[in-house]
Amino acid sequence: MQKPIIIAISGASGSGKSLFTQNLSLKLGQSSKDILLLQEDHYYKAQDHISIEERAKTNYDHPDAFEHDLLADHLAQLLNNEIIDYPAYCYKTHTRLSECEKIEQAPIIIIEGIMLLTQVQLFDYFDLKVFVDTAPDVCLMRRMLRDTQERGRTIESVAKQYETTVKPMYHKFIEPSKNFADLIVPHGGENHLAVDVVSAFLLNSQNGSLIND
Numbered sequence: 001m002q003k004p005i006i007i008a009i010s011g012a013s014g015s016g017k018s019l020f021t022q023n024l025s026l027k028l029g030q031s032s033k034d035i036l037l038l039q040e041d042h043y044y045k046a047q048d049h050i051s052i053e054e055r056a057k058t059n060y061d062h063p064d065a066f067e068h069d070l071l072a073d074h075l076a077q078l079l080n081n082e083i084i085d086y087p088a089y090c091y092k093t094h095t096r097l098s099e100c101e102k103i104e105q106a107p108i109i110i111i112e113g114i115m116l117l118t119q120v121q122l123f124d125y126f127d128l129k130v131f132v133d134t135a136p137d138v139c140l141m142r143r144m145l146r147d148t149q150e151r152g153r154t155i156e157s158v159a160k161q162y163e164t165t166v167k168p169m170y171h172k173f174i175e176p177s178k179n180f181a182d183l184i185v186p187h188g189g190e191n192h193l194a195v196d197v198v199s200a201f202l203l204n205s206q207n208g209s210l211i212n213d
């Protein structure tokens with residue numbers, strides 16, 4: 001079996017990473033066994049030892065909020081054809097769920113997350129590093145809608161978090177990490193030309209080893 005190809009999709013919160021990843025999967029149109037989608041957010045640290053009020057104060061836009069060592073171990077295990085215990089995360093309680101999912105490698109592994117290109121120790125695992133580049137005001141608007149509808153937040157809490165951590169940490173960590181990208185995608189998740197380019201790269205790299213070939 002050919003070595004899996006791993007691509008990292010990074011960019012600001014609300015930039016369209018998840019949508020880009022979904023559109024890429026649709027475009028690839030392969031069997032679900034061919035593509036493994038992972039999220040860096042699942043590697044946010046567990047915070048069961050502190051109260052929910054304390055958890056709400058954590059800076060989730062700092063690299064230290066994540067367990068990147070565990071993510072690196074899991075990528076190594078997947079490349080080694082081992083099964084991983086993929087953590088699950090809850091944005092409403094700000095901690096990990098108790099259940100993990102058993103996951104095995106696939107020919108194409110796509111991982112998305114805000115801090116991926118700030119972690120040099122992960123770069124050796126990535127065959128392609130993509131940065132989704134969307135204007136901060138557009139990201140904030142999208143995040144406001146998503147977090148109030150899906151992540152149990154109020155408009156006030158999204159605004160406060162944006163001002164205190166999301167915006168400053170974006171400028172400190174995420175925006176500079178764009179320099180490590182192989183490909184910068186403007187206009188977010190609906191940039192279908194970029195989806196076509198990345199999908200062609202993936203299919204070409206895994207030529208012959210996909211189930212639907």
Ligand SMILES: Nc1ncnc2c1ncn2[C@@H]1O[C@H](COP(=O)(O)OP(=O)(O)O)[C@@H](O)[C@H]1O
Pocket residue numbers: 011012013014015016017018019020142143146187188189190191
């Ligand atoms: N190009 C776009 N046009 C319209 N809505 C978009 C676009 N890209 C993303 N969205 C919406 O904005 C929200 C945030 O996008 P998402 O892909 O979840 O961002 P990220 O994963 O980078 O945080 C989602 O509700 C998504 O459907």
Ligand SMILES: Nc1ccn([C@@H]2O[C@H](COP(=O)(O)O)[C@@H](O)[C@H]2O)c(=O)n1
Pocket residue numbers: 012013014017041044060061090091092093094095113114166
């Ligand atoms: N308990 C948490 C954990 C994370 N966040 C925010 O999520 C953002 C990253 O996820 P995206 O899907 O938007 O890329 C990040 O900016 C954190 O602020 C949170 O609010 N609460």
